[in-house]
Amino acid sequence: MKAVINFEEGKGKVALQEVPIPKIGPKDILLKVQAVGVCGSDLHMYHNIQGFAVNRPVILGHEFSGIIAEVGEDITLFRQGDKVVSETPAYVCETCVYCRTGQYQLCPDRRGFGVLENGAMAQYVKTREAIVHKIPEGVSFEKAALTEPTCVAYNAVAYHSRIRPGDDVVVIGPGPIGLMCVQMAKLFSPGRLTIVGLNKDASRLEVAKQFGVDEVIIADEQDVVQEVLKNGDGFGPDLVLDAVGVSATLKQSIEMIRPAGQITKVGWGPNPVGFSLDPLIQKAVTFQGSFSHNYPMWEKVLHMMEKGEIDPLPMAKIFTIDDWKRAFDEMDSLLHAKSIILPNK
Template sequence: MKGLVKYAAEPGNMEVREVAEPVVKPDFVKIEVMSSGICGSDLHILHSDIAIPVRPPVITGHEFSGVVVEVGDGVSNCKVGDRISSETAYGYCGTCENCKNGRYNLCDHRLTLGYWFNGAFAEYTMVPADRIHKLADNVSFKEGALLEPLACVCHATIDLARIKAGDIVLVSGPGAIGLMTLQVAKAHGATVIVSGTDIDVERLGIAQKLGADLVVNVSREKLLDLVGDLTDGRGVDVVFECSGSAPGTRTGLEAVKKYGQFVQIGLAGKPFEVDFPRICYKEIKVTGSLGSIWSSWDSAIRLVSTGKVNLKALATHEFKLEDWEEAFRTFEEKKGLKILIKTH
C-alpha cells in the first residue's frame, strides 16, 4: 500500500512510499482509511519543530475515519464493517497518576498515532481496539475525520472550562479549531465573539454563518473597545485562544474579566512574553489544553450526531495522497479550513 512517511529526522524528509500493510494483532483492529485530515502538528512533523516524540520512519496522520476490515484476537467491542474514528493515544502506561485519573493525554509515556506508530495517511492503519469510537449513522466519513480535533475542542471547552448560558465568550482565531469552539460555546448558550485578522476575512464570514454573534477583524477594529461596549466594561467571561499567536494570547488576557477563565488551545510553537502579573491582579483562571480523553470524544460524537456542531462546513478541500505537498501548502497558507487527504 502507499503511505506518507516521515522517513528521517530534520526538516523535510517526507514522501509517499510503498509500505507494508499492517498485520492485525491481538486487541487491535485493522482499518481501511476513508478520509483523513491535516493537523497543524503534521506541519510541525514535516518541519521537525514539534516537542511530541516522533520516531521515523513513520506513516504520519492522526485525524481519520474508516471501516474496520479485520479484528484481532480478544476484540469484542467492534466487528468487520463498523464505521469508526479513533483516538490518537496509541499507547500510555496506565499506571501513573494521570492515567489512573483518566488524564492519559498527560501520561509521560504517551506515544501517539502518526508520530511514534504508523498513522492514517495511508490506505490502511491499525489501532488498539479500545481507542476506537463508532460513527453514528448520520455522520459521514468526512465528518468522522474531523471528530478528533472536535474532541480536542470539547476537552478544552467542556472538560477544562465551564460555560454557562448567557456567558460572553471570546474565540481568538477563526480556523477550524476556532470555528468548532464557537459552535460548542453556542451549544452551551453563550454569546460568542470571534476575532481574526485581515487574512481571516473569509473565515470570519463563515463564523457569522455558523452563529457568531459578533466577528471582529483586529487588523481594522479595536477588539478591546468592542468587548468593553458589549460587557459594560467588565470583560468577557471566557476566552478560548485558538490562533496560537502571541498577540492573541496577550489580547485575550486583557479581554477576559476579573475572575474569568482563559484557555489556551492554539500552540505557538515557541515561547513568548505575556503580562503574567495581570493574571494575578485579575485572578484569572488560566489553563492550557492538550489533546483529548474519552469523555471529550463522547461529547464530540453527541454534538455532531445531534446537529449541534456542523463539521461539513469546515471540510473545504480534499486532495489525493500523491498530492500531499499541495495539500500541506494549502493548509500552511491558510486557504480554506480543514484540508482532507483521500487515500483511495
C-alpha cells in the same frame, strides 16, 4: 500501500511512498482508512517547526475514520466490516495514575499517531480496541474523521471552561480548533460570541459567521482589546478561548478578560511568553490549559454529530491521497480551514 511519510528531519521532508500494510497482534485492529484530517501539527512537521519530539520516519495523520479490515484474536467489541473512528493515543502505559483515572491523554508515556507512532495518512492503519468508537448511522466517514478536533473543542469549552447562557465569549483564532470552539460555545447560548482573526483568515472567518459568531475582529486592522472592551459593561468578556499558539494572543487575552473571568488556552507553541502574568493575579482570573480529550468526550461528540448539533464539515475540503501536497498547501495558505484526505479513493 500508499502513505504520506515525514521521512526525515528538515523542511518539506514529506512524500507519498509505498510501504507495507501494518501487521497486527492479538489486541490490535487494522483499519482500512476512509478519511483522515490534516492537522496543524502535520503542517508544522511538514515545515519542521513543531514544538514536540517526532519519531521520524513516521506516517502522518491522527484524525481518522475507517472500516475494520482485520481484528486480533483477543478483540471482543468489534468485528470486520464495522465502521469506526479511532482516538489519537496509539500507546499509553495503562498503569500510571492518569491512565487508571481515565485521563490517559495525560499519560507521561503517551505516544500519538502520526508523531511517535505511524499514523493514518495511509490506506491502512493499526489501532487498538480501547480507543475505537463505532460511527453512528448517518455520520459520514469525512465527518467522523473530524471527531478529534471537535473533541479538542469540547474539552476546552464544555469541560474545562465554566460557561453559562448569556456569557460574553471571545474566541481567538479561526483555525479548525477555534472554529469548533465557536460551534461548541454556541450550544451554551452566549450573550455575545466574538471571533478574532487576521485579514489572511478571510475565508475561515466566513465559516465562523456561518457557525454563528456575532462579531468578527480583524487583528491587523483593529485594536483587539479596545474593540472587545466596547461591548457590554466595558469590563471585558466572561471567557476567552485562545486557540492560537503564539504569546501575543495570550497577552491580549489577559488584557481583555474581565476581573474574575476565565481564559482557556488551547493553542500552544514552543516560544517563551515574554511578559508578566501578574495581571492574572490582580484580576483574580481563572487561567487553564486544555489538552486533547478522552473516551467519554468522543462518545458525546459522536452522539452530537448524529443529532446534527455539531457539524465540522463546512470548514473542510476533500482531496485524494495522490493530491496530498495540494491538501497541505491549500490549508497552509488558509484557503480553507481543514483538509481531509481520502486514502482509498
